[in-house]
Amino acid sequence: MSAEAEPSWPGRRLGLPETGVTSVAGMGSKVGAFLIDIVLAGGIALLFTRPELPRNWSLITWAVMTVITVAVLGYTPGQGLLGIRVAPLGRTYVGLWAIPRTALIFLVVPPLVTDPDGRGWHDRLCRTVVVRMR
Template identity: 45%
Template sequence: MARWIESWLPGSPTGRDHASGHAGRRFGLPATGHYSVAAVGRRIGGVCLDWLLAYLLVLLVAGTEAIGTADFSWWILGTWFVITTLTVAVLGSSPGHVALGMRVARTDMARHVGVPRALLRTAMIAVVIPVFFVDADGRGWHDRATTTIVVRVLRG
């Protein structure tokens, strides 16, 4: 039986499909390898790398004397938001995604995520809570609301 909250989220399942076999199967994604669903640990690592990049950029511009000020954290959040939104909208990957071999793909398999979806997705990640509610395909509320999924991209 579906939870009531999942009924209004676009692209969300109406309950866990135990017969699917692996995450991403209903979207035509493979179980492992190129374009398989990225693991949660890899995704967390990508966000941490993006946050570290934003931290270093703000530190480079503001200097070490800005550390500990009230505005410092907001500047880091704003920088992270801009970097993540722009790179996901245009390239389909944030710098952290690229470093760990991932990209954000649309579930309808359209080529680009686009600015509106990237804005909404990044804003929901900034709130943090939506990322903890994951479906059978490993998609949080931020991915279900924007009909996206994070997949692995193997270099080679």
């Protein structure tokens, strides 16, 4: 008798489905949402700094926008457009965990070092996972 290996997919250990709503979002969707958010933050900052370029104001705008929208809605504008959201594990909302999560994303490396469930250091520390909304 041969033992068959159990099927495995990102999120399986977390009790998430392999596909569809609440399945783990792929890196492409997460990067795409991040790029949308960066462009949006730069545009908003530019409105307030014209005729000068926004410089670091776009980073501040991105951080504030990310913390507020993830804490309140569970997703950034870019994530919402791409149909993904930040889901908390073991609680009902992300809340103030959006602050350290955003700070770690700002450092760039934490989101890139992922575990088998597709969670970066920022998600593991804050007990969150990015999942599909639709």
